[in-house]
Amino acid sequence: MIRRYIPDTLTLFNALCGAIATAFAFQGCYPQAAGFIILAAVFDFLDGFAARLLHAGSEIGKQLDSLSDLVSFGLAPSAMVFHFIQAHQHDSMLGAGLWSWLSFAAFIMVAASALRLARFNLDERQTSEFIGLPTPANAIFWAFGILGFHQAAIDPLWILAGVLLFSWLLNCPLPMFSLKFKHLRWAGNQLRYIFLAGALAAVCLAGIRGLAACIVWYILLCVSARCLRSCHSQS
Numbered sequence: 505m506i507r508r509y510i511p512d513t514l515t516l517f518n519a520l521c522g523a524i525a526t527a528f529a530f531q532g533c534y535p536q537a538a539g540f541i542i543l544a545a546v547f548d549f550l551d552g553f554a555a556r557l558l559h560a561g562s563e564i565g566k567q568l569d570s571l572s573d574l575v576s577f578g579l580a581p582s583a584m585v586f587h588f589i590q591a592h593q594h595d596s597m598l599g600a601g602l603w604s605w606l607s608f609a610a611f612i613m614v615a616a617s618a619l620r621l622a623r624f625n626l627d628e629r630q631t632s633e634f635i636g637l638p639t640p641a642n643a644i645f646w647a648f649g650i651l652g653f654h655q656a657a658i659d660p661l662w663i664l665a666g667v668l669l670f671s672w673l674l675n676c677p678l679p680m681f682s683l684k685f686k687h688l689r690w691a692g693n694q695l696r697y698i699f700l701a702g703a704l705a706a707v708c709l710a711g712i713r714g715l716a717a718c719i720v721w722y723i724l725l726c727v728s729a730r731c732l733r734s735c736h737s738q739s
Contacts, residue, residue, distance in 0.1 A: 507558045508558070508562075510554050510558060511551045511552075511554045511555040511558065511562075511565050512551070512562070512564065512565050512568055514547050514550045514551035514554055515547070515548075515551040515565060515568045515569050515572050516568070516572070517547045518544045518547035518548050518551065518569075518572040518573070518576055519544075519568075519571065519572035519575050519576065521540045521541070521543045521544035521547060521576060522540070522541070522544045522572065522575035522576025522577070522579065522580050523575055524540045525537045525538075525539075525540035525541045525544065525576065525580035525583075525647075526575070526579050526580045526583045528540065529580055529581075529583035529584040529586075529587055530583050530586075530587060531587075532587050532591060534584060534588075534647075534650055534651050534654060535651065537580060537583075537584055537647065538584075538647035538648055538650075538651060538712075540580070541576060541577070541580050541581065541643050541644070541647045542644070542647070544572075544576035544577070544580075545576070545577075545640045545643070545644070548569070548572070548573065548576070548577075548640060551565070551569065552569075566625065570621040570622070570624075570625055573617075573621055573639050573640070574614070574617055574618055574621055574639075576643065577617060577639035577640050577642060577643035578613060578614045578616075578617030578618065578621075578639060578643075579614050580643065580647075581613065581642065581643040581645075581646035581647055581650075582610045582611045582612075582613045582614050582646075583610075584646060584647060584650045585610035585613070585646055585650065585663060585667060586607050586608070586610040586611065588650050588653065588654065588660075588663065589603060589606070589607040589610060589660040589663055589664070590603070590604070590607050592657070592658070592660055593607070593660060603660055606660075606664065607660075609664055609667060609668075610663075610664075610667055612667055612668070612671050613642070613646075613667055613670065613671050613674075615671075616670075616671035616672075616674045616675060617639045617642070617674060619674070619675055620636055620637075620639055620674040620675055621639060623635075623636075623675065633679050633680060633681050633682055634679070634680040634681075634682060635677060635678070635679060635680070636673065636674050636675050636676050636677070636678060636680065637670065637673040637674050637676075637678075637680060637723065638680070639674065641719050641722060642670050642673070642674055642719075644715055644716070644718075644719055645670065645715075645716050645719035645720070646670070646716075647715075647716075648712060648713050648714075648715040648716040649666075649716035651712070651713050651716075652710075652713045652716060673723065678726060678727065678730060679726065679729075679730060680722070680723075680726040681695050681696065681699075681725075681726065681729070683696055683699075695725055695729060698725065699718075699721065699722055699725055702718070702721045702725075703718040703721060703722075706718050706721065
């Protein structure tokens with residue numbers, strides 16, 4: 505039946521968008537690269553939605569999803585960071601020649617994303633929440649963060665530090681809430697509603713570049729929630 509192929513087709517569109525985003529990233533076309541990363545995220549959402557709606561989930565679909573996510577949310581944002589560092593190496597206190605090699609550290613995020621996706625496929629705890637930063641969130645931060653950083657003479661050292669931090673966040677043991685609503689009541693959805701309110705404010709104030717701030721807001725909420733849980737468990 506045709507419907508069994510619909511989720512996998514949407515997943516392949518995710519991979520296609522990621523490949524196009526990567527091509528734009530290597531050319532320094534950041535808005536186009538960011539746009540295709542967002543489009544990949546839309547297909548990533550739709551393939552899972554279609555699989556549940558049509559009862560067409562499969563093992564090959566699960567593997568395709570991870571491979572596509574690695575391209576769209578691992579390689580594409582890393583390519584944006586790589587090109588950004590190459591283009592702004594003269595803004596650093598370090599020598600430009602050194603950055604010609606250090607810029608390749610951007611691809612640490614590809615390896616970190618691969619490990620994150622492999623763990624996600626095997627971790628049965630990640631049904632109602634995530635353990636570590638989801639790869640689409642990491643990609644959105646860098647896609648729209650680079651758009652903002654491109655307007656400022658920021659030292660690539662800060663970008664490299666961010667790469668290392670986010671590579672760790674992808675695989676850290678921090679529980680992170682998902683945006684899946686089981687109901688619309690406040691109870692049980694407090695973090696989701698607080699996040700959405702802050703995200704809306706960020707986008708209204710900064711436009712699409714505010715999406716990078718939304719990811720930072722998401723991480724801070726998750727860290728705060730973890731700290732509150734620890735305090736309550738010790739009291």
